[in-house]
Amino acid sequence: MTPIGDEACHSGGRTAAPEQEGVAEARALERARAGDLDAFVELISLHDRALRALAYRLLGDAQRMDDVLQEAYLKAFRSLHGFEGRSAFGSWLHRIVYNACMDQLRRRRSGARHLSLGEVDALADPMPDPGDVAAQRLDLAAALASLPPELRATVLLVDAEGMDYETASQVLGIPVGTVRSRLNRARGLLRRTLSDDERGRDGS
Amino acid sequence: MNGDREHPRGSRVTGERDEVLGAALRSLPVPAHRPGFDANLLANLRAEVRGRDATMREREADREGSAGSRLAHPGRSRAWHRRGLTISLAAAASIALALFLMVANFPGGSLRTASAAEVRAAVARAWASARGIAGVLIVDYRAPVVASQQDGRWRFLLTAEGDFRLTGLDHAGVIAYDAKTDIERSLSTSASMAGSNELFAAELTGLAPGAPDAGPSSALLDRNLGSVVRALAAGRGGRVHEVTYQGRAAWLLDLKVPSGGALFPDHLQVTVDRQTGFPVRVIASQDGQTIYQTRIDDLTVNPRIPASAFSLKFPAGKQVSRTDFGFRHMATEDVGRTVGYTPVVPTFIPGRYRLSDVMVSVKPTSTGTNPSVGDIVSLSYRRGLDQFIVTTRPVGPNPKAWHDPVDNGQGHVQGTQRVTFSSGVLANKAGHLVIGPFAAPHIWALTDKLVVTVSGDLTRAELVQVAGSLGPLKSHLRSP
Numbered sequence: 001m002t003p004i005g006d007e008a009c010h011s012g013g014r015t016a017a018p019e020q021e022g023v024a025e026a027r028a029l030e031r032a033r034a035g036d037l038d039a040f041v042e043l044i045s046l047h048d049r050a051l052r053a054l055a056y057r058l059l060g061d062a063q064r065m066d067d068v069l070q071e072a073y074l075k076a077f078r079s080l081h082g083f084e085g086r087s088a089f090g091s092w093l094h095r096i097v098y099n100a101c102m103d104q105l106r107r108r109r110s111g112a113r114h115l116s117l118g119e120v121d122a123l124a125d126p127m128p129d130p131g132d133v134a135a136q137r138l139d140l141a142a143a144l145a146s147l148p149p150e151l152r153a154t155v156l157l158v159d160a161e162g163m164d165y166e167t168a169s170q171v172l173g174i175p176v177g178t179v180r181s182r183l184n185r186a187r188g189l190l191r192r193t194l195s196d197d198e199r200g201r202d203g204s
Numbered sequence: 205m206n207g208d209r210e211h212p213r214g215s216r217v218t219g220e221r222d223e224v225l226g227a228a229l230r231s232l233p234v235p236a237h238r239p240g241f242d243a244n245l246l247a248n249l250r251a252e253v254r255g256r257d258a259t260m261r262e263r264e265a266d267r268e269g270s271a272g273s274r275l276a277h278p279g280r281s282r283a284w285h286r287r288g289l290t291i292s293l294a295a296a297a298s299i300a301l302a303l304f305l306m307v308a309n310f311p312g313g314s315l316r317t318a319s320a321a322e323v324r325a326a327v328a329r330a331w332a333s334a335r336g337i338a339g340v341l342i343v344d345y346r347a348p349v350v351a352s353q354q355d356g357r358w359r360f361l362l363t364a365e366g367d368f369r370l371t372g373l374d375h376a377g378v379i380a381y382d383a384k385t386d387i388e389r390s391l392s393t394s395a396s397m398a399g400s401n402e403l404f405a406a407e408l409t410g411l412a413p414g415a416p417d418a419g420p421s422s423a424l425l426d427r428n429l430g431s432v433v434r435a436l437a438a439g440r441g442g443r444v445h446e447v448t449y450q451g452r453a454a455w456l457l458d459l460k461v462p463s464g465g466a467l468f469p470d471h472l473q474v475t476v477d478r479q480t481g482f483p484v485r486v487i488a489s490q491d492g493q494t495i496y497q498t499r500i501d502d503l504t505v506n507p508r509i510p511a512s513a514f515s516l517k518f519p520a521g522k523q524v525s526r527t528d529f530g531f532r533h534m535a536t537e538d539v540g541r542t543v544g545y546t547p548v549v550p551t552f553i554p555g556r557y558r559l560s561d562v563m564v565s566v567k568p569t570s571t572g573t574n575p576s577v578g579d580i581v582s583l584s585y586r587r588g589l590d591q592f593i594v595t596t597r598p599v600g601p602n603p604k605a606w607h608d609p610v611d612n613g614q615g616h617v618q619g620t621q622r623v624t625f626s627s628g629v630l631a632n633k634a635g636h637l638v639i640g641p642f643a644a645p646h647i648w649a650l651t652d653k654l655v656v657t658v659s660g661d662l663t664r665a666e667l668v669q670v671a672g673s674l675g676p677l678k679s680h681l682r683s684p
Contacts, residue, residue, distance in 0.1 A: 057232075070241070141232055159221050159223075187222060
């Protein structure tokens with residue numbers, strides 16, 4: 001069985017997988033539908049890294065990320081019989097995970113708070129290497145975390161995962177025009193926060 | 205997005221995506237799952253399946269009892285109808301979802317470049333899942349001395365059972381090995397008779413499944429295909445470029461490898477066909493100079509194979525050189541009685557591997573410079589085109605006389621590490637672990653009475669786990 005979370009696995013967001021990948025995925029789907037759990041885990045593994053990235057950036061917490069992914073993967077397994085697509089499996093899975101994350105965020109809303117950039121530092125990723133690259137990563141992680149989750153998801157799906165607008169709109173359940181406007185806003189906010197932060201660091 | 209826009213950090217928005225921002229976002233670390241995540245998910249999934257099974261049984265029972273008991277148990281009938289309604293609604297929802305997905309037909313976006321790890325994983329998956337491959341292998345060495353011996357074009361066919369056939373396309377010669385009969389036949393020119401086109405016929409029988417004992421002559425395929433897959437598996441890092449190779453989408457993985465010596469490359473450029481996950485071209489270089497290039501044309505995965513593909517008829521009257529290496533297929537229950545000791549078998553078998561062959565040789569043979577001994581047991585496990593082999597043989601009176609049985613002296617084996625086992629027959633024994641870019645990964649170790657090897661397509665962790673799980677062969681182990 002392919003271990004979930006194996007970094008050697010395909011990343012998700014692949015909505016136009018090559019024909020062979022689609023065929024392999026379809027076969028795994030058939031086996032998974034027939035109750036082959038290994039096949040289902042294999043399917044999940046193809047997209048797990050991208051889904052971890054999406055869930056972690058949306059929830060800001062590794063523990064919650066795992067909880068939501070457990071729930072979402074189980075939900076996907078239950079819904080497999082209704083899935084007829086082939087190359088769109090990754091998008092379908094993204095949609096399930098995205099919805100599960102948003103549900104989790106909504107459940108937390110009462111206790112939720114909008115994080116400031118300073119607070120977000122505490123959530124930032126561990127930095128394996130010091131220096132500029134790490135500083136930029138920290139800035140970016142913090143700036144990203146400061147965006148509303150809907151904008152975060154949009155910029156992650158389109159810019160990081162390489163989805164086109166149509167696919168992202170299906171995953172997010174919004175019109176293409178909204179994807180476009182969310183992207184504009186997300187990129188604009190990222191630019192502004194990164195620029196502000198850079199000026200602050202330079203003392204200017 | 206229309207047009208290009210500058211990003212404050214030098215990013216540019218082109219078309220629909222901000223590529224530089226995307227690359228920066230992808231470089232952000234992502235936490236791994238917590239320990240036990242997989243096990244937890246599997247437990248949940250199993251519970252789900254059990255729950256479904258229970259529901260199915262309940263429905264069956266309902267159906268069987270409904271005809272006779274509906275009138276007597278109207279409440280139950282209503283319950284059944286409620287369940288039926290629920291099922292109908294679920295089915296309708298499923299159909300609606302399916303229709304939605306069909307109509308939505310999620311269009312594909314441009315794909316990001318795969319990581320080196322993803323390409324390696326794709327190759328490993330392809331190798332481990334194929335039932336067979338066919339194509340044309342082209343080998344091109346730059347050094348004239350080597351080229352005269354190695355260069356050529358062969359049509360090849362290789363199956364997951366170990367059968368293979370190689371037919372020379374630019375020279376006379378053919379080799380065919382039938383795994384069922386364990387017979388290899390060949391017609392080939394003599395390397396010592398340069399310029400002569402005379403074909404010599406040879407038949408090899410009693411071949412071992414593979415290293416460390418004499419196995420089928422698949423070295424050409426192993427050197428040019430299997431070793432590439434192993435080099436990819438053993439390597440780390442590397443850069444991936446999206447390319448088109450012979451009109452097909454491919455990944456070009458550019459990676460450094462620890463050189464195995466003067467004749468071995470320190471740099472590989474491996475082109476991997478995206479559709480199949482198989483390497484189709486390798487350019488190997490050392491110090492920036494190309495040493496050799498191999499490529500596969502007309503690659504077919506899981507081809508239809510004629511029944512006669514692995515048998516070779518010699519021309520009538522042809523003199524045939526026959527060699528019997530002494531190995532025989534054997535039922536597992538007969539092994540101990542034949543070799544006079546209790547052989548060891550792994551109780552840990554990595555995923556999807558299956559025992560494919562149990563072979564025994566009572567005929568004394570030697571591996572490399574090691575003592576010549578008989579009573580060898582060789583167990584072959586296969587998974588797609590992957591294979592690993594566990595062997596045992598008597599250590600004899602002089603344990604110190606033993607060196608690495610898998611080291612064939614060709615310089616492939618480097619960087620041996622010592623490992624100590626805590627379980628199985630090797631508990632508290634030191635093993636020698638070899639994982640190199642061009643060597644078959646293996647472990648060898650001595651017990652008080654036996655020399656044990658585990659070699660083949662396994663990761664370091666799997667090798668150690670398999671070796672650490674070796675225990676006495678039990679009668680319940682079924683023959684393949």
